[in-house]
Amino acid sequence: MTRPVFTVLNGPNLNLLGTREPDLYGAAGLTEAQTRCEQVAGELGVGVEFFQSNHEGSLIDEIQQRAQSPGLIVNAGALTHTSIGIRDALAATGVPFVEVHVSNVYAREDFRQRSYLSDLASGVIVGCGIQGYELALRRLAALAAT
């Protein structure tokens, strides 16, 4: 069997992790999240790649291009709460995905407590900091192995 390669998709402003509101999002950046996921991927014998964009259409393009992916980890940032387009792209591909939020969105403003993605997700991880990406990768790898 070929080694499954999972993709971590990050939406708007997540390129600023590490410097952006560190009290909410922590001091670690996306590069550190990627390094840690690569370590976990090595341990699990899977591959992982990262993509970040501040643009909704670019994220939709990436989702469509990964229609055959064994799984996606999706932190759509603010688009989680607004984007029917991202929801539709995920629904159209039917690719299993885990939704991740670095902060605990349920302890924040009301508008962050609505996700257009959660009911389609295989799982949702919130409030675990950048460790959420590693946890999601472990989950997708386990699902792909069954």
Ligand SMILES: O=C1C[C@@](O)(C(=O)O)C[C@@H](O)[C@@H]1O
């Ligand atoms: O940009 C983000 C980051 C976020 O997705 C998180 O990872 O906690 C939560 C969103 O509400 C916010 O707009």
